[in-house]
Amino acid sequence: MISLRARIVNRLLPLTGTKAFFSNPSEAQGKIEKLRQKGPDLPSKRFRRKFEVLEDRVDGYRVFTIAPRAGARTSQHHVLYFHGGGYVMDMSWAHWNFIGRLVDATGASVTVPIYPLAPEQKCEKLIPQMQQLFGQLAEKHGAPNMTVMGDSAGGGLSLALAHALRDSGSPQPGRLILLSPWLDVTATHPDQPELEKYDPIIAISGLRSFGELYAGDLDAKDPRVSPLFGAHDRLPPTQIFTGSADVLLPDSQRIRTALESVGNAVEYHEYSKMFHVWMLIPIPEGKRVMQQIADFILQPT
Template identity: 45%
Template sequence: MSAEAVRTRVARSARRPASHLPPRSLGRVAEVSRTFVGAWPVYDVSPLGAEPAVRVLYVHGGGYVDELVRPHWALIRTLVERAGARVVVPAYVLAPRGTADRSVPAAADLLSGLIEGGGAGGTVLVGDSAGAGLALAAAQWLRDRTGAQPSRIVLISPWLDVTMSHPDQEAIEAGDPMLARPGLREAGRLYAGTLAAEDPRVSPLRGSFAGLAPLTVFTGTRDVLSTDSRELLRRARADGAEVEFHEEPGLPHVYPLLPVPEGRAARERIVALVREAADG
């Protein structure tokens, strides 16, 4: 999208906010409740009639300006049904009202509460796109303040640097069917608020990876944000972090959420990682 398209979308959402409610069908397989943590509605989704085996904090994408949509809820349902997970899902305040200086500490507090809350299994932090950026920044924030970390961090097509300044992005953008740099820069500007775009709370790629939980990253080569994933791999390994890296040729942004064979394989791997945290 263009910068103007993002501004139009944000203005329309201010007049008529989109719904972030889960689909009714989710209630057939899960117990769904909602509370408020500060200004954030937070959904708690657990297996129906069973004790959850593991905890997941899922942070949704949408360029920081869009709400939860059906593909997000489909992945949440998969984690509940296939991994026996309790999935906590914040419908965080969107930009420009929700900015990184407030969103990152709030997400870190949610993550800390799940880690310290006890119960069976471990805690897995999952995010897609912009939500992956918020998730990683929250993990960095929590590490710096308490040293605590989840069992694993799973990042799906992460948006980690809102400056959109990588030299390879221009060539990738020409073949990207979903994203464009002008709109991403504008959405990133709105999310940054009073912070610099280079601040690690806004662009966690520019923060340290030392001391983070093991990372799993999924990206596709037709995603202008694939440069963020490749840079994460390089910087994280340089900082001594453990990274499992999946890059699928010819696939677009957030392909693990799509109904394609490679998407199904990625979801299978995510389910397996969450199950490993349950066993660990």
């Protein structure tokens, strides 16, 4: 049964304006310009006091590395985390809150790129940039110790990166974790209109519009844009989380089937009545997910 806190959050989420943003793509350009002026949410002073926070620039974009304070690290694992936001929205406070809880739960360090966004940046350039970043991190931490992880659009980017690494013969991460992943930017699955009625965060019209911005000159079904349509053999063990009231539920269900059909190890979790990216919120269900994530990352390879 869905928790009381989850029900309350579900009622309050429309007040954030995110679903309105996704529901009116014709007005998105002006809103995107305002988002660029505001910039991403950054680690707060409180966050910086609790964790070691390092900032760097890679290929022109900012990269943060979050780790337990000196002497408190208990794991050699390292996570490369891609935030969601339809490829057009930046990091939010909810992402930083989740990342802090991830560091606490695993003892691992986490790299968070503030990656370039659409429409200024397109898929065709972004994936090679993230592949280069992964290569640098793998040299430092060892690819088997790496987990690539992302929510929503960040989940799609995570899978597309895994494809690119495999296809180039580069070392793969030890694990892949997808949270409400957006894997098909066409958003044409027949179940999605009904799911849209219950999801308080995203809408189909915005998914299609923002997917086109991200695709640029590529076809929306190009596996780099919509990695659901790629080949899924020889990928790392994958953990997937979704909810039965998530517009992107069909993406998770289809990638589970596709991965299992070619013999990949998959750990799949579909929570009843939960909405898009609920895993980021410290409600009872989100806390349970964090323990499942920690168990997955820390399990022996």
